Amino acid sequence: MSDEPYILWFEHCDHAQIARVGGKNAGLGAMLRAGVRVPPGFAITTDAYADFLCHSASREQLQHWLDHLDPDDLPALDQASRAIRQWMSQIPIPPPVERAIRMAYERLAGECGVPDLPVAVRSSATAEDLPDASFAGQQDTTLWVRGASSVMLRTAICWSSLFTPRAIAYRMKMGYGHGRVLISVGVQKMVNARTAGVMFTLNPANGDRSTIAIEASWGLGETVVAGMVTPDNFLVDRICHAILRRTASPKLLEYVPDPVGQRAEMREVPAERQQCLCLSDAEVLELAVLGNCIEGHYRRPMDIEWAIDADLPFPANVMTLQTRPETVWSRQPPRRVVTPQPGALDYVVANLLAGVRTRKA
């Protein structure tokens, strides 16, 4: 693979490659290597993007839009962003890059046995997933992309996501050169998600690391990530591998593949499924196994996107899509549970004096 500069299959991605494939792709690769199921796919490296920019010989063109731009002038930012993104989606991709992407896509489709394999095309930024640089505005995801030409177009659009108004303003304020921030793209087999959502390898409500919290809704996970539905909620005791809590919520919307178009569409969830739990106990527990495995790999609490594939049998249908370090609780300095006491009796006294902590039923 090393002789192919533009493509890196997920199983060859790892965190050493983060500058070439971005955080998301590196994360997927690391998971595969750790034995965690993820849908197959490949990264289009930052080299591809860099060559695209160079080949189009249009840094001057970019500078024309960006020079003298005031990052606080929102209408001007917006206008420049639109012009740049429009332009980037139309200029041709350099033939060697195009060839590499097409070959990789066809190989993937062949391996999956699905002609015009639906894939997800995602930006994979080289900075956004780092634990200490979690900032929004550099994400672009297109789902249910079919065919090499469509993949190519969506790749260019992903690249252009570096030029959203927010991203431009951010770079200007931080003093980063526009041409120096690179982006990778991930192309991954679409999971035909019956149910999807997110999972934290701790309880986000209280930081309890002995539990895994799962949020789930029908269809693709975007509804959960974007907060468009109130998801079902599960809490799993990871030590005893038991479900502590299941909370069914009214899940009104689902994002599902449009059988005709090359896209997914939002639709109302039929009434009879709205209130049902969208995961079986076995699926919840299998997710917890994956969560444990992922945390064991990264040795820290993690935030995981996952899906249940409608086309595959259990447990092969339980897949993780993305992982990133949990940032809310993990950023807090370790806090002692108790004030240290000289001996067991001192703890008894302290406890008697404090009143006994009880669990809310």
Next chain:
Amino acid sequence: MTSNGQFPSPFEVPTPEGCEGWEALYPYYYLFSPERREFEEGKFWFQDGMHHPEPLYPFDTITCESWWVALGEYNSRVFIMPPALGIDQRVLNGYLYISANALTDNELIGQRVAHFMERAGYYFQNWDSLYERWKQKAEGVIADLKALQVPDLPEMEDLATVHAGRGLTSAYDLLEAYNRVIENMHKMWHLHFEFLNLGYAAYLTFYGFCKQAFPDIPDQSIAKMVSGIDVILFRPDDELKRLAREAMRLGVDTVFDETVEPDAVIARMQATPAGQAWLAELEASKDPWFNFSTGTGFYHLHRSWIDDLSVPCVGIRTYIDKLRQGAELDRPLEAVRRERDRLAAQYAALLPTDEDRQALEQQLGLARTVFPYVENHNFYVEHWHHTLFWNKVREFGRLFVRHGFFAETDDIFYLHRFEVSAALYDLIASWGVGTPARGPRYWPERVAQRKVLFERLKQWSPPPGLGEPPEVVTEPFTIMLWGITTDSIQNWLHPKQTGENGAGLSGFPGSPGVAEGPARVITSVEQLADIQDGEILVCPITTPSWAPVFPRIRATVTDIGGMMSHAAIVCREYGLPAVVGTGFGTKTVKTGQRLRVDGNAGTVAILN
């Protein structure tokens, strides 16, 4: 409780219709009274449904009085528990209400800490040797009780009394025997609380630490980390398994296919040599293991296996069925031990600092030291001792029947212990003088009236609390021993509705898992036989001796109970979901209703 979310004052609660005069059933100090009204109204009282869901039989108040004294004095006078004195008691309309006596003066609490450290520290340091001595003391008290003779009053004293120059008579012996029986009860309860408060304090310290570090940790995981491997409370049930195996080995297991009625089982067994061999095994199990109450042991009515073999016979048949299906009945002790160490290691690994790991190790060590007592004392006190105690009191009951005081042996339980003492004087005086006693003309009518009164009291629903509830429950013993928390009081005041159609209950998640099935509401031991396979048991509280019904049911819901309740422990043992401490389970659910019991969330949904 009243509609405005407050509990009534004990002085506002009306006497149920037809129950006038109930106060005469109890000693004067047990009643809410005008002389102490201000004090009594200023406290929060809750009904001790955990131990006494039914009205107190006058004689049976002795168990309450015994712990009233013993629990209190070990806190306030022996170990100088820093923030807590005793637990006060009152009876209202026959029901026991209790109130914690917490200390709030920080200076005073501070002074008590040093004494507590010295005294409790001594016990914790020498726990194992003191506990060994405790077992000997407890068995000694039990042996004393067994040895007590309840003599009858002869027409003429034996000649030996004269020849030996004894100087004492049967009347004196009778009086002494009664006093010894009463003292014996108090002695046993003193022993009970010699260790209990310290044991719970140590366990609850560890519990609190776990909850602080891992807010979602299930109570049962905490218990698993400390629980003993060889738990005496499981021993009676283990004996049933042994007897099931013996029945199969001897080829007499088919007897249980024909009947589980104890007399019929014994008659069939006696008919064959193999059956007789099995009966010998049964006798070997009975003492002491069948001194196992089918209730809490606090009531004379809660008969033990040794008094009535119905529950053991059903249990033996269940185990025979399982053995025939090839089931493994033994508790996997090695797996339990490994699991207990695995849990401790995994939780320790997730702690944020090394200091916390050290704290866990210290607290877990102490909790494991004290836990055998916490787990096992019930067998010695409430089961073994109380079985013998109630039967010893029945010997006095029979004596009174012979002398015309009562129509039936158990009538004695409708007199409180001072009245029995008075009746004994009446009896021995009349015997000594040779004149008629007043008792035979006095008690039969009164006992009959009391029986009617008592049935009416049983129909009354006591409010769960009286008086002003504290904003926050911090008194450790209320929480530790009764599972009363700020939340449970709020739950009593504003019952939560769960379940799909708004009907349901919530409580503590006692044992994990989810089950659906028809409800069987059991409010007294005699109804246990009604349980059908696959039902969900709904009851005020369960006790370990109900173990034989657990293989038949799908889940358990109790009114009362917390993390340490028997229902929770036994359900974990059997892998059944349990929701404990729902407050109103037996009042809300009707037998036959379909329930969904979620032992993870602590909720019960009524599905129809």
